[in-house]
Amino acid sequence: MLYRETGQFKTTYRADQAIFPILQDKIGVLAILAFAVFVVPFAADNYLLETILVPVLVFSLAAIGLNILTGYCGQLSLGTGGFMACGAFFSYKLATAFPDLNLILVFLLAGLGTSVVGVLFGLPSLRIKGFYLAVATLAAQFFLIWVFNKFGWWTNDSPSGVISAPPREVLGFVVTSSEAHPISKYLFLVVLVAVLALVAKNLVRSRIGRSWMAIRDMDIAAEIIGIRPLVAKLSAFAVSSFYIGIAGGLWAFIYTGSVEALAFQIDRSFQVLFMVILGGLGSILGSFLGAIFIVLLPIALNVTMLAIDPTFSVALVSDMEFMLFGALIIFFLIVEPHGLARLWQIGKEKLRLWPFPY
Amino acid sequence: MKPLHILTWLVGALVTIFAIGGLHWGLAQIGWISFFDWSFYFEVSAAGLLQGVMYSLVALGFVLIFKASGIFNFAQGSLVLFAALTMVGLMELFERDFGIRLHWVLAFILTVGVMVLVAIAIERLVLRPLVNQPPIILFMATIGIFYFVDGFGQALWGSDVKVLDIGMPIASAVSPLGVRMNVYDLIAAGVGAALVAGLGVFFQYTRIGRALRAVADDHQAALSVGIPLKTIWTIVWSVAGVVALVAGIMWGGKAGVQFSLALIALKALPVLILGGFTSIPGAIVGGLIIGYGEQVAENFIGLEIGGAIQDWFAYVLALVFLLFRPQGLFGERIIERV
Numbered sequence: 155m156l157y158r159e160t161g162q163f164k165t166t167y168r169a170d171q172a173i174f175p176i177l178q179d180k181i182g183v184l185a186i187l188a189f190a191v192f193v194v195p196f197a198a199d200n201y202l203l204e205t206i207l208v209p210v211l212v213f214s215l216a217a218i219g220l221n222i223l224t225g226y227c228g229q230l231s232l233g234t235g236g237f238m239a240c241g242a243f244f245s246y247k248l249a250t251a252f253p254d255l256n257l258i259l260v261f262l263l264a265g266l267g268t269s270v271v272g273v274l275f276g277l278p279s280l281r282i283k284g285f286y287l288a289v290a291t292l293a294a295q296f297f298l299i300w301v302f303n304k305f306g307w308w309t310n311d312s313p314s315g316v317i318s319a320p321p322r323e324v325l326g327f328v329v330t331s332s333e334a335h336p337i338s339k340y341l342f343l344v345v346l347v348a349v350l351a352l353v354a355k356n357l358v359r360s361r362i363g364r365s366w367m368a369i370r371d372m373d374i375a376a377e378i379i380g381i382r383p384l385v386a387k388l389s390a391f392a393v394s395s396f397y398i399g400i401a402g403g404l405w406a407f408i409y410t411g412s413v414e415a416l417a418f419q420i421d422r423s424f425q426v427l428f429m430v431i432l433g434g435l436g437s438i439l440g441s442f443l444g445a446i447f448i449v450l451l452p453i454a455l456n457v458t459m460l461a462i463d464p465t466f467s468v469a470l471v472s473d474m475e476f477m478l479f480g481a482l483i484i485f486f487l488i489v490e491p492h493g494l495a496r497l498w499q500i501g502k503e504k505l506r507l508w509p510f511p512y
Numbered sequence: 513m514k515p516l517h518i519l520t521w522l523v524g525a526l527v528t529i530f531a532i533g534g535l536h537w538g539l540a541q542i543g544w545i546s547f548f549d550w551s552f553y554f555e556v557s558a559a560g561l562l563q564g565v566m567y568s569l570v571a572l573g574f575v576l577i578f579k580a581s582g583i584f585n586f587a588q589g590s591l592v593l594f595a596a597l598t599m600v601g602l603m604e605l606f607e608r609d610f611g612i613r614l615h616w617v618l619a620f621i622l623t624v625g626v627m628v629l630v631a632i633a634i635e636r637l638v639l640r641p642l643v644n645q646p647p648i649i650l651f652m653a654t655i656g657i658f659y660f661v662d663g664f665g666q667a668l669w670g671s672d673v674k675v676l677d678i679g680m681p682i683a684s685a686v687s688p689l690g691v692r693m694n695v696y697d698l699i700a701a702g703v704g705a706a707l708v709a710g711l712g713v714f715f716q717y718t719r720i721g722r723a724l725r726a727v728a729d730d731h732q733a734a735l736s737v738g739i740p741l742k743t744i745w746t747i748v749w750s751v752a753g754v755v756a757l758v759a760g761i762m763w764g765g766k767a768g769v770q771f772s773l774a775l776i777a778l779k780a781l782p783v784l785i786l787g788g789f790t791s792i793p794g795a796i797v798g799g800l801i802i803g804y805g806e807q808v809a810e811n812f813i814g815l816e817i818g819g820a821i822q823d824w825f826a827y828v829l830a831l832v833f834l835l836f837r838p839q840g841l842f843g844e845r846i847i848e849r850v
Contacts, residue, residue, distance in 0.1 A: 230648060278831060282838050283846075285584045285651070289785045290834060292778070293827035300824050374848055420778070424655060431652045469671055476663025483656035488641040491649045 157505040173355055190344050195337045203336040210442075210449045211343040212404045217429040217441035218354050219397030224427070225435035226358050227390035228370030229279050229287060233294035235422035237395050239415055240268040240298055241402030243308045246413045249320055250310060257322040257329065257407075258346070265400040271298070272395025279387050283373075295420055302415040309413070317414070319407040330407040339408050346404075350397065355438045357393065366390050367436070398426075432486055434495025443494040451479060521797070529557055529804070536812050545812050555693075556811045557804055562697035564803020565704040569759035570780035571787065571795040572708070573752040578789045579728040580748040581639070583650045587657035589777020591753055594630070594665040596760030596769045599623040600676050601669035620757070627753030630661075635746045662774055673770040676761065700762045707758055708796060711751075715792075720747060728790070782830035788843020797841060801833075802826045 157178050164170040174180040198207065216238060223229050244264035248255060255263075275294040279287050302308050309317050321331040327338040357363050365386040368376035377383055406413040425448060433444020455475045459466060466474075490497055533553050540548035570592060577585040599619050606614040638653055715721040726734040727744045735741055763773055783802045787794025809825045839846045 224648075278835060282834050285647070285789065286785050286834060286838065286840070288584075289781045290827070290831050292781060293824060293831050296824035296827055300820065304820070428652070428655070431648070435648075470667060473663045473667035473671065476659050477667065478663075480656045480658065480660030480663065483659065484638055484653050487645075487649055487653050487656065488638075491642070491645050 157502070157508075159506075171359075173359070187348060191341065195340055200336045203340045206449060206453070207340055208336070208343060208409050210445050211340075211347045212401055212409050213426065213429060213445035213449060214442045215347050215350060215404065216398050216401035216426045217433060217445050218351060218438060219394045219399075219401060220426050221430045221433075221436065221438070221441045222354065222358065222366070222397065223390050223394035224430055225437065225440075226363060226370060227366040227387065227394075228373075229276075229387065229390065230285065231291045231394075232288050232420070232423045232427065233275060233291035233298075234398055234426045235418040235420055236295040236298035237268055237272055237398040238402030238405060238422060239302055239418035240271050240395075241265060241399030242406035242413050242418070243302050243415075244268060244399065245403035245407060246317070246319065247308065247310075249322060249407075253320070257324050260322070261346075261400050261403045261407075264403045265396040268399025268402070269392040269396040272391045272398075273388050276388055276391030276395075279391065280384060292420070295423055299415050299418060318412050322407075330411070332411045334408070343404065343408060346400075350400065351438055351442075354393075354397065358438070362386070362389055370436075428483065432483070432493055434493030437493070437495035439498065440493050440495030443498070447494060451482065455479065525800075532808065533557075536808075539812075548812065553808070553812075556807050558693050559697070560804040560807030561800050562693065562701050562803070563807065564783075564800040565697075565701040565796075566759070566762060566799075567776075567780055567783045567803055568796045568799030569700075569704050569707070569755065569762060570776055571783040571799055572711070572792065573755040573759065574780060574784050575787075575789065575792055575795045576711075576748055576752045576755065580724055581727075581745055582647060583639075583654060584647065584789075585752070586651065586654045586777065587661060588752065588756060588780070589774045590658045590661040590665070591627075591630070591756035592760040592763065592776065593769070593771065593773040594661050594760075595623060595627055595753065595757035596676060596764040596773060597665045597669045597674070598626050599757065599761065600674045600764070600769050604674075620761075623757055624754055627757055628750045631749035631753050632746055634749055635742060639745060640742065658774070662771075666771070671771060673768045674764075676764040676769050696766060700766075703758065703762060704796075707755065708792065711755075711792065714751075720744075724748060779826065782826040785840055786830040786833050788840025790844050791840070791842035794840055794842030798830075802829065805829050 159176045159178075162175075162177055164175070169175070174183060194207070195203070216234060219237075220231065220234050223231050241261075241264050244267040245260050248260045248263055249257070252260075271294075275291065278290050282290055306312075319331045321328050321333045323329070324342055327342075328334045329338050329342040358366070365376070365381045366389075368379070368381050369383060369386045369390075373383060376386070402418065405417065410417060429444030429448045430441065431444070432447055433442070434440025452475060455478050456471065459471050459474060533550065536545065536548050536553065537550070539545045570588060573588040573591065574585055577583055577588070599616075599622075602622055603614050603616070603619045606612050606619075634657060638657060639650075642650055642653055715725060723734070723739045723744055724747070726737070726739055727741060731741065734744075760769070760773065763776060767773075779802075780799075783795060783798040785798075786801060787796070787798025806822050806826050806829075809829075810820075810822045813821070833841065837843075
């Protein structure tokens, strides 16, 4: 009844091509944003903020990055962890070398640095396709982690290899390291991620985004109609790595508060890939849904397992978690291979007709 | 492959090994690498090649499944772990509960049975509902299988390191032609060769093998001449399970059966893209190249730039090869149409 676009006429192409052509969508998104900014920080306790909302936001950003590459441009990548590590270490070097540099600028510069690395490792994509490329991107994953582990320069020669992120301020509030208050961390992340997501949404609707999708759907045909694969593929790698790099920086500076290469092993790559696939390939909304799902799933499994029988041994619980995680992934793929974003879309279609069956 | 073909490859391999040795010798002469010694080089090469056979064993399982169903099966590593865990677990179980020391051949046969059950379960529960989905979805599903099988194996049999003893010498070494080689690795290489030969005969001369090749060539055409696709997939996953078991025994006998076995799949991936996803000889040759390249690079160049380059060297090597042959060394030529 409420969700109906009857009577909302478009008189310009501009209005027709808007991000949210339906008024209810626009109001809904603004309401969610307002809720996230004004209500959540004061209603949620520190546990919810620190262990659920902050990682969800960081992962959403990484998932948007990978979605641009895999979902929009069709280049399967398993190097996400490596690129996140790039972002984290670039941010650390920048933040320690120029202590007065604005934190936002630090992250943006680290993202730019990561996108240069991403383009370098994206070069083989011009020649290699499909799963061959996926395995080739693993070279990035292992090589980058090795570089950060091996050379003390990246950690300013800290003997332990685990270094804590320096405290930095934005608008007078400390947002990084363990000194920061969870609310300021969360608010900073919400604003940053919302802006970057908006940019991403607009990018994929633009000329460059359309060329990515053409390459994804059939690269040879795209080439014939005049899209340059070199530009399209490498720009996808650059933009994707930019987002992933920023996510890596946020992970180290805001979520864990420590910069270490161990946090960005290949598991991380798979985790982000899961978010993208379960959330929905080629959907910005899907990146958020996937991140929420993958972050919450292990926590929910753990809590329910312990609620059923608190005497389970730790090893058994973790093994069972693995099993259930795998089984649920397969289940979701079978039920809805197009991801949670598609479920949401189906729900919206149903809502338009509700309460009438046709 | 024709004998002449094989001979060419053998001679080529020997020449390459000598050439790369010469290159390192040259580098040592101008002082870029600090240490080079021909007999050490040959030892490293032999160890690398034998290690490569072990990689091939894992890669073989990947190739079988990719050939028959076009699925990039990430779960192969966890199948290796699961097979080895099951075999050790069965042996321990019988010894503890019935007081019988199960001969490893019997345990092997029982485990093969278990792997066939696993294959049937995977076909029924995962592959059948996902028929006709894009490859990336099937790939994600195999990662799901990876997690499930990993957790299942360890929940069932425990997650501590187990010793798999099938009466093979682990530490002894022989030195034919003055090159020290580990006996265990030699046996493993022999087993690997026997397995490949067996699979070759199976694919070439049996009825099922012919059906498998038909399915690999073209699903629809195979279906239309009456080959039951679902049965074939079950068989392929079973064979891959048996290959995983052999690989698990070989790796597990050497390093103990533990979680890290599941991660050797990551080492098999560069082997796979180097040799080509669809070629059994490719898996072997790829394994040899990766094993050799990795050891030589680690022992000579790796020392100069800080060591532990084993983690990524295989991937970079494979990447370089791919730039020249995007379908791998032996992969079928990729023909694309619009």
